[in-house]
Amino acid sequence: MQKATMKKNTGYILPDQEEKASYLQKNFDEIAASYDRFNDLFTGGMHRFWKQKTIRKALHGLQSGTLPSRITVLDLCSGSGDLALGFARNEPERRVLALDFSARMLGVLAAKRPTEMKNLNIVQGDAMHLPSEYSGLFDVVSIGYGIRNLTDPRAGLQEAFRALKPGGMLVILEVGDFSPSWIEPMARFYMEKIIPILGRIAQGSSHEMYDYLPTSAREFPGAIEFTDWISQTGFEAVQFERFFFGASILYSGRKPL
Numbered sequence: 001m002q003k004a005t006m007k008k009n010t011g012y013i014l015p016d017q018e019e020k021a022s023y024l025q026k027n028f029d030e031i032a033a034s035y036d037r038f039n040d041l042f043t044g045g046m047h048r049f050w051k052q053k054t055i056r057k058a059l060h061g062l063q064s065g066t067l068p069s070r071i072t073v074l075d076l077c078s079g080s081g082d083l084a085l086g087f088a089r090n091e092p093e094r095r096v097l098a099l100d101f102s103a104r105m106l107g108v109l110a111a112k113r114p115t116e117m118k119n120l121n122i123v124q125g126d127a128m129h130l131p132s133e134y135s136g137l138f139d140v141v142s143i144g145y146g147i148r149n150l151t152d153p154r155a156g157l158q159e160a161f162r163a164l165k166p167g168g169m170l171v172i173l174e175v176g177d178f179s180p181s182w183i184e185p186m187a188r189f190y191m192e193k194i195i196p197i198l199g200r201i202a203q204g205s206s207h208e209m210y211d212y213l214p215t216s217a218r219e220f221p222g223a224i225e226f227t228d229w230i231s232q233t234g235f236e237a238v239q240f241e242r243f244f245f246g247a248s249i250l251y252s253g254r255k256p257l
Contacts, residue, residue: 012211014219020151021126025101027209028079031199032104035080038202038210042195043247048082050243050250051144054173055086057252058140061237063167069093071139074163076100076127076156077146081109081120083173087140088120097138099125100146127156134163143172145248148220157233164255170235175213176242176249177222183245191217223249 015023031038039047059068066072070093075084078098088096096119100106106122113120125131127143128150141160150156160170178187191214199210221229223240231238235253242249 012208012215014212014215017151020149021101021128024149024212027207027212028102029104031203031207031209032080032102032108034202034204035105035108036082038199041198041202043244046244047248050173050248051082051086053241053243054083054142054144054171054250057241057250058087058142058169058171061169061252061254062139063254063257064139064165064169065167066139066165071095072137073097073140073142074099074134074138074160076141076143076160077149078109078122079105079144079146081106081112081122083142083144084109084120085112085117087142088117092119094119096120097123099123099127099130101126128152128159130159130163136163136165138163139165139168141168141170143170143174145174147172147174148216153220154229154233157230161233161235161255166255166257168255170230170251170253170255172230172251174220174226174249174251175217176220176246178246179223179242180245187245187247188214188218223251227251 069091073087073096075098078084078100081098084096084098088094098109103124106124110122141163147153147156178184195214196210200206227238227240230251230253236256238253240249240251
């Protein structure tokens, strides 16, 4: 299969689809300890605010019939688990499952989880192949900065749809395309030139994952196209909201009753 490439911009080439899962698993393990520090540098800490908005969007859009204080949440591509922790915090009757394929990223989440937080379970798994018993089990499926990392994002959307109860909410936070158009050259310069520098600061050394981020972001569909993908999966009331001109985009959709 042909490689997607941005060699003319960054010198970095994305992995083949056949190699993508193992490549990302290995490399996320390698940067796990510095991942939160990088996100704070990359967004100036704003990612924490955007994640809180993502949680509120999920809760406000629910029509599954479950009380918000008692919902079940599946956080896919959970990484270091900010969304999972946000859903679980101060809500002991909620049941939150954080799933990711990187053991070391989940180790970071486990270290962040307060000892008294008994309603958050952590599982190593594949968002592309969820267990059959997950079907129709969850009120909310969330994905924070992970959908573009899947080998087949469309198939990942289908798995999220399957896991939701009727009336359940999908919320996805992802890096996106920039708007208005005049800001794109500045934004691309930041993504392609500054992010690798911030990665070196966070990591203490250079690492190719900080070239992967801007490259994969540029290759990922724009907001309009990706909302079409969500709608074509079967979701209704599909929306998107840009944060900071598209540095991140919040997508949402509801599984029909």
